[in-house]
Amino acid sequence: MKVALVGNQNAGKTTLFNSLTGMNQVVGNWPGVTIERKEGVIKGTNITIVDLPGIYSLSPYTSEEEVSRRYVLDEKPDLIVNIIDSTSLERSLYLTTQLLELDCNVIIAMNMIDIMDSKGVKIDVKKLSEQLKTTIVSISALKKLGIDELIQKIKNNDVIENPHQKIYSESVEGALKFIDDYHSDHHLSRFELVKVFERDIAFQVLDDENIRRYISEVEEKEGMDSEQIIANQRYNFIDKVRQASVKIAKPESTLTDKIDKIVLNKWLAIPIFVAIMALVYLFSVGLIGGLTSDLISGFFNGMDSIELFDHVIPLEFVGLGPWLAEKILYAGGSSWAASLVQNGIVTGVGAVLTFVPQLLALFFSLALLETTGYMSRISFFFDRLFKKIGLSGKSLIPFIVGAGCSVSGIMSARTIESEREKKMTIILTPFIPCSAKLPLIALFSSAFFGDLAWLVTLSLYLFSIVMIVIGALILKKIFNTPAATTYISELPDYHAPSIHYVGRIVGDRTGDFIKRAGSIIFICSLVIWFLASFTYKMQYVDGVNYLIKDSLLANIGNSLAWFFYPMLGGNWSWEASVSAIQGLIAKEQVISSMNVIAGLSDSSMSASSIFATSAFSFFTPFTAYAYVTFNLFSIPCVSAISAMRSELPSRKDFVIAIVFEIVIAWTLSSFIGFIGWAVM
């Protein structure tokens, strides 16, 4: 048995889905978190629950809403659970009136009964059920109230049979009957009849001269067009239902309104936004990063002291890599086996794991922003600015989600209504430094800018915002299609972040990062170590007879180094070139590769910095900034590239995206590199 979860955006479908199935899908507090359908099974049964993106009506407006409509209309679920937000009942019921016209039974799950009282809403469920002629279960998905009752009803199919109540005026009902009789040869659902009456293009096949004439007559009688008639009468019906069963004492001013007065204040809004973002990076990169990164890299590579709040504390530790290498040599292993473990695996994977605490802090801060409801405000007040440059306020959500991972950022662009705004958002989302780029940024800024590292990190984020604006203006010219753009959204109420959900989001994302370190980064480190340790005649680079500059990796790097020559301030560096190229596999791989090369090229490498080694000693603050810039704005990793390919409408757009990003990245970084060249 298949059960579809249908409801408005931000009504709590995914929270209910998780409660029903015990699964862990990501939830948030903004409209449009779910963009694809997800299936799960109610524990101990064979009932499949399908979670669908939120919709306001069965006439879809954006591509992710189309997913829901398709499913409900084409795949014909056995039962629909219509989840409605009891605190905005009227709008929720509009979709209900449409669902009740399908040939399918509907259970209404009335959600958020726990906050109903505080909003002054009183609903007489029995009366409401009588009016709508369908089953209603009161639930709170968040507090897990009423879930068992709902499961029982679904399991036992304990549902009032859908009577297809006639809710329209006599003349409209007459028209529907006329259309039905006209097509008496095959059965049409009430929903299809209404669609024909509305002159919906998708149902044109059922149209006919006689039907059209009949519709026109009704339109004349009612004094408006058929679409308006239907919408009007649906809402009239809902009004009637509401008056009979709902009492709303509108509270004077809610807490949300009070917070919005400050957060959306004309003068305070932008300073508050900048302060919040600065705080996020000061906390994650500055504080947490400063405290932990030396310690962790010391654990992997050895250390003799650490610096804590300007105090040097002696702390000697031989390091996991050197310790393992010593054990291997002691056990009679060959020198290259020891090098493989120390310089390949431990250095490569360790370079990435160093940044786990910072990412944990970053994910935590972003998750707070997501679940409290602040995200929707940001998109609300940036819309005017973004509209000017050809984007939508809703583009901001992909950008902020993209600070975690570009792939999920690109996917969340689906909620944007206009095609052009969506395309531009998808292409520009990788400009936002994703969490995998953070290690690179943090490494370079702490090595070259010391205590100001967090400020430089923040500056790179602001730089990326500036580039999004410039990039948008360029893309607007390239796509040059006049777009009818709109922005329809909601401001969800603020609520305190649930520790449970924040914990899960942070856990999931950090888990993904560590998993990548253990899989992709692990394998790449092996490959890089191999390429850097052998010449093309398969002779081992031992540092005496054969040097690392003879290795396979150096040959590959040398063939690419011309591309990176300008941005490195006129330095021919195969090491930096070959590392940057690996950003295609995963952005963390850049620093992982740099660490492996540094370790191999300089055996006396000090644990503190790879920039003391001969391979990377040429970096100056300017070229460091240029190199980071290139990695920031260049094409993203393969998973994000394939996400772009599937989300962009055509191959041409995809090619434009790739070329655009490479050109921007190269031009910018070469420019910065040149300045450095001229200054030094």
Added chain:
Amino acid sequence: MNEINNRKKYIDQESENGEAFSECGRGRNLRGKAFGHGRRFRNRGTRFPHHLKPGEEGHLSDLRRGQKCIVLNFHNDNKALRRRLLDMGITKGVEIEIKKTAPLGDPVDIYLRGYELCLRKADMHGIDIKVIK
């Protein structure tokens, strides 16, 4: 009444020129490039000396925060948008209150049918209303 008709005429002219509503009110130089201030500043100028009072008619986009109105009609070329606005409950006779305005003046958060909705002013322009508060 006369003044409202003039205003409508002015706006209609602008939209016929193919100009997005949000930018109408900008001047044009010889090459047709826009100059001068956008709409935000124009509202404070002399063309619209007062805001709409109860009983007067106009567009939803003309209202200020705290004002209430009743929807009279639609005139909107974008079919999909029209459909969506209908779906969201903006039908003839519905009561709408202007709740919040974004810090930069656009979009606007409105209250209707027991819930809140954010819309751009350009889209609100296509909705004719009568002020009741």
